[in-house]
Amino acid sequence: TQLLEQSPQFLSIQEGENLTVYCNSSSVFSSLQWYRQEPGEGPVLLVTVVTGGEVKKLKRLTFQFGDARKDSSLHITAAQPGDTGLYLCAGVLGGNKLVFGAGTILRVKS
Amino acid sequence: DTAVSQTPKYLVTQMGNDKSIKCEQNLGHDTMYWYKQDSKKFLKIMFSYNNKELIINETVPNRFSPKSPDKAHLNLHINSLELGDSAVYFCASSQATRAAEAFFGQGTRLTVV
Numbered sequence: 001t002q003l004l005e006q007s008p009q010f011l012s013i014q015e016g017e018n019l020t021v022y023c024n025s026s027s028v029f030s031s032l033q034w035y036r037q038e039p040g041e042g043p044v045l046l047v048t049v050v051t052g053g054e055v056k057k058l059k060r061l062t063f064q065f066g067d068a069r070k071d072s073s074l075h076i077t078a079a080q081p082g083d084t085g086l087y088l089c090a091g092v093l094g095g096n097k098l099v100f101g102a103g104t105i106l107r108v109k110s
Numbered sequence: 111d112t113a114v115s116q117t118p119k120y121l122v123t124q125m126g127n128d129k130s131i132k133c134e135q136n137l138g139h140d141t142m143y144w145y146k147q148d149s150k151k152f153l154k155i156m157f158s159y160n161n162k163e164l165i166i167n168e169t170v171p172n173r174f175s176p177k178s179p180d181k182a183h184l185n186l187h188i189n190s191l192e193l194g195d196s197a198v199y200f201c202a203s204s205q206a207t208r209a210a211e212a213f214f215g216q217g218t219r220l221t222v223v
Contacts, residue, residue, distance in 0.1 A: 033210075033211065033212075040216070040217075041216055041217070042114075042200050042202070042214030042215050042216050042217050043200075043212075043214050044214070045211055045212065045213070048211055086151055088153065092210050096141065096158070096204065096206055096210035097155060097158065097166055098155060098210050098212060099155075100152070100153040100154070102151070102152050103151045103152070103153075105151070
């Protein structure tokens with residue numbers, strides 16, 4: 001059983017569509033991060049959310065941290081082929097230990 | 111200019127061999143990590159060092175031994191390699207005051223045959 005459940009596992013959509021990726025846990029995290037990973041590369045940090053209820057926007061990406069700091073979502077508006085990749089959420093536990101979700105593979109078709 | 115660099119990028123070796131992966135970061139971070147990413151893309155922490163001191167040691171076979179000669183370097187030595195060790199290994203670094211925001215290397219794809 002994973003500490004962070006991420007869904008969906010796979011997502012294949014057309015360019016211009018909207019999508020949401022979810023990250024859920026029964027544990028409380030001090031903060032939560034979202035990363036994007038492309039084939040053959042390491043994950044790259046997109047955002048860190050710290051406060052319960054916090055919403056952060058990064059161009060067409062909107063990140064939300066749940067009020068209880070147990071869950072988070074990533075919403076992409078008008079997806080582009082360049083958004084294709086593996087999206088990973090990661091919760092921060094004590095000792096700055098990162099626990100990752102299983103990831104969402106996103107494919108945006110033109 | 112690479113922030114976190116690890117070598118080699120690819121490593122193919124036979125069962126039973128001993129191999130090392132090297133990692134260096136030029137970000138001035140005080141914490142370094144080794145992660146393992148399996149074939150299903152699941153990323154799991156193996157070790158974490160803060161200022162050369164081991165602070166996280168997950169349930170990893172003792173065939174895996176990290177070594178941090180200074181806070182900019184964290185190497186991973188693996189003894190008696192097994193087929194199940196095949197994976198992508200990522201080195202990462204962060205600044206302890208920055209909520210573990212990690213900068214990852216490009217990864218080392220280890221294949222044990």
